[in-house]
Amino acid sequence: MEEILLSHGSGGKLTQNLIDEIFIKELDNEILRSKNDAAILDLEGERLAFTTDSFVINPIFFPGGNIGELAVCGTVNDLATSGAIPKYLSLSLIIEEGLPITELKQVIKSVSETAKKAGVKIVTGDTKVVAKGEADKLYINTTGVGSLSTKLNISADRAKPGDMILVNGNLGEHGIAVLSERKGLEFETIVKSDTAPLSGLVSDILEVTDQVKVLRDPTRGGLATTLNEIAEASQVGIKLQEDKLPISETVEAASQMLGLDPLYLANEGKLIVIVPEEEVEDVLEAMQKSEYGVKSAIIGQVTADEPGRVVLENNFGASRVLDMLTGEMLPRIC
Amino acid sequence: MCLAVPAEVIAIDGKHAVVDLNGNRTEVGIKLVPDVEVGEYLLIHAGYAINKIDAQEAKERIELLEEFYAGLEEIS
Amino acid sequence: MQVLKKYRNPELIKPMLNEISELSQKLDEELKLMEVCGTHTMAISKYGLRSLLPKNIKLLSGPGCPVCVTSQQEIDEMIALSKMPEVIVTTFGDMIKVPGSNSSLEKEKSRGADIRIVYSPLAAVEIAKENPEKIVVFLAVGFETTIPVIAAALEEAIEEGIDNFKLFVAHKLIPPALEALLNDNEVKIDGLICPGHVSIMIGSKAYEEVVNRYDLPAIVAGFEPLDILDGVKGALKQKVEAQVEVEDKVKAKVENRYGRVVKDEGNQIAQDLIRRLYQVVDTAWRGIGIIPNSGLELRDEYAEYEIRNVIDLDVGDSNEPQGCSCGEILKGIKLPYDCQLFGDVCNPQHPVGPCMVSSEGSCAAYYKYDRR
Structure with a gap:
């Protein structure tokens, strides 16, 4: 019986296999297929970059940052790498019962500071609390949109010999x-x-x-x-x-x-x-x-x-x- | 097998020592290499010092090679 | 230590490569050198040294990775152990992906087994201290470098009265393995690059017996590119000198070219510690079979610290994987490319044999760095 291993989430080959063999296979469309960090959407002549990312890190505080800062940067960076100017982010929290409120406050403060630095606004959100042991302290999902100039064409498949x-x-x-x-x-x-x-x-x-x-x-x-x-x-x-x-x-x-x-x-x-x-x-x-x-x-x-x-x-x-x-x-x- | 890395002794406390590896610090056992002194270099494997590094020997060997190859260059 | 950087200096590496190349032209026949240290294997691949050496010098990778040579039986026992609710298994990261007959520690971990990866056995002792209601087992794999380290941690646990700390002893000894390899008629090796860090413990003298019996050079070498090339050069020089037909033919010898840490006699404290805790036994090496006097078990007075004396782990008989050439690869008879499974069937994502599992296993190193 094949089952999900931690390695499936490591971003390497096994993750690629999951993407190709399950996600793209079932959900296939021309935008998903491009496999860029952000989807490029055409909304009645406006170009938008759209992306989402979930953050599960142990420990949630580490030298030089915490999960809140990471959750903003991760999504902002996925937008920025499409050439877009990041604009709006959502913020969804899954909190394990027992997390000290002071730690939550500290994380959200970081979210706020980082969002300011990146020039984005947090415009919607969601909170769920699960029983002790059913999550590891705090998981965060952020989704973001950014505007994209029509002049740019930045994509992982555009590298040419000599570049x-x-x-x-x-x-x-x-x-x-x-x-x-x-x-x-x-x-x-x-x-x-x-x-x-x-x-x-x-x-x-x-x-x-x-x-x-x-x-x-x-x-x-x-x-x-x-x-x-x-x-x-x-x-x-x-x-x-x-x-x-x-x-x-x-x-x-x-x-x-x-x-x-x-x-x-x-x-x-x-x-x-x-x-x-x-x-x-x-x-x-x-x-x-x-x-x-x-x-x-x-x-x-x-x-x-x-x-x-x-x-x-x-x-x-x-x-x-x-x-x-x-x-x-x-x-x-x- | 057996990855081992050089580290400098920063402090000693009985059976353990704090060592520095270019800005990383960790506590290691020194049971296998007693009489270490602060400032000496140890080779660390799996959280234990396995030997001192003979800085003089390391230097001499390299100097020998440097001289030898410099000499060769002159000849050619 | 700034001087160590010079052991990667291209201004020294290049002339040494030239010197090796010139010397190699004097060779009558191909020179096959075997290293018996996974860290050498990895370093040779990482620095691309194989591609820089003359064609008539071949570097073979022997059984230098302790994970690779752990028998299937023992791996199955470790997996069975990890499934027991009263047990916390602690291990070096190397063991975690090794496939047993039907599972691996990684798979058991994903199913909920309490398996913890540690950098040092001292961290495992800490875990035992924090979890007195559990039996904390450390998977004691490794050669002479690691054996005294784990033994020292066990002694510290005993001194502190932490009696829920146990070992699963699967240690292996290098000199008896060298002896067994060189005894095999199929194995054609002209010289040994000896494992630098094992040598710290056992001393460069430990290879003298093998060198005298089989008349082949053995060079103790370090792990920087210059160290490894210096080792190759040493063996090459001896070989070229020995070719000369004279009456007093030069005997092959042990050379210590890693003198900054290796001494002739080795680390006496480590050797005493091993003797105090362990006795030598015959043990099975994966792909090679049983090698006399190549393993260790805790002495009777320490027997209670061996988990298999505490818990009965009956896993039946284990079979080695079908079609896997690990045994021949470890002996240097085959290269990883020569194995029918290499690449498509057996790769780091789906390792069949242990040579692919460990990132320093011969097959993994070939797959990762030399697959061209």
Whole structure:
């Protein structure tokens, strides 16, 4: 008997299988089929981006953020990566009996502050409480809409050989910050979650070019998994330069200790940007000037060889295939 | 098998020590490597120190290689 | 420690690769080196070293991953254990996906079994302290590096009087396995890259017997790209020197090229601890069979800490998966590509054999990094 495993929710291959074999199979339509983070809707001439996301994180407070901030950023970022300007969000809560009211207040305060920063309004919501043990403290769903300029055509299937790939800063920080709080692994770290709304960064990029091909936020499954999705959707190869990847020494060391690869660790404030080669310098400069893009870097290039594959090249001439995340990331010692 | 990572000793408390790995801190057992001192580097496996890292040896080995390959370059 | 970064310096790696390449031209025949350490396997793939080495040097991956060599019987017993309501199973993450005959710990966890992943056995002792009404079992897999670590945690639990902490001892010892491998006529190996961290505990001297008996070089190596290449270079040099036809032929020897942590005699405290708690027994390695004196069991005075002495885990006889070449892959007779199941049938999502399950198993490493 096949059953749902945690790995089905890890954002990697098993999640893809669920999407293809159950969701798209049963619910198929041309918008769903595009598999972008946000659906692009045409409402009588107005273009809208529309997306939804649920947040289940243990612990709900972690170094550098909490579930409330995450719930706003996650949805705002899924809108922003379609090139849209995020406008309105809904907020639905599933609360486990026994959650201290002070913790709820703190979370909602974060929701409010983050929404302001991202320029969105929370305009509708819902609350359900379930018995103790039937949920883990607090689950949040947010749904969002944003307006989208008709000039833009940003989608995971638009990368072409020759295009350049950028990322806006250090990878794996959210993943390590959350792991450091997990039971059985506890360690202290100076790493903080990178949770951030990316709408400002996206609009800064769109100010210098309307030629952006792909924008994606590498959340669960990390940079490696998201780049694989892009390589697959665009049927191109992707070549990364290992020494150009921004990874802090602290994340590197924590990853080594736990036997994890930072390229598969979750990010909540990172943006992968793919642009034509002639635009890359302007885009890099615009990103580096933006609040959440100071450490932006060019990390690689789209290629014609080996479509669907992401290859990492190191600084002594060897290369290896970076696959999608398979299964859940588990700390290992052996 | 056996992933092990280098870490610097920050504090010692009987059978345990607090170590730093480039900004990550964790408590490790030092039962297998007694007489550690603050500032020394240990190799950590599964929450225990398994040996000290001989910094002098690490340095000498690299310097040997550096000299050797620098010499080769000059010859060629 | 800044100096360690230099062990990844391309300005040293490139000339060392050149040196290896030049030396390799003197080889009369192909040089097959085996590493017996999953962390070496992973590092070789991660740094792409295989593709940089000359064609006449082959790196084979031996039985270096403790999860890979845990017998199906023991995995089935661990799964049975996890289903018991009075038990909390604690384990390194590595074990969680290993398929047993019909299930895995991951599947049992999704069905509600209390299975907790820990980074250190010390965390498992903590869990035992917090749950005195439960039996907390730590799955004690691992080679000589991990054995003393778990033994130290057990001693700490005993000292603190935490008697609901138990072990499921499935440890394996490396030197007897090397001996068994080299004894197999099918296995053709010209040199060993010895596991750096196992060697910290047992000392580089531990390989002398094998080296003398089978006259092949054994190099203790670290895990940075430069360390591994240095290990290859060492074995290559010995081999080239040994080719020369002279009367006093040079004998193969053990070389310690990981001197910053490995000493000849190893870690005496760890060795004493193992001797104090354990006695050596014969044990079954998955895909290889029973290897004499290659396992451990707790001595009589500690027998109450072995869960199988407390709870009867009768799972019947377990069968190894059909068509799986793990055994031959572990011995270096086959490469992962040579297995008929590799890729379509057996992959990290649906692992058949344990070499695919562990992320450092030979097949998983090949699938992940070298699938081109």
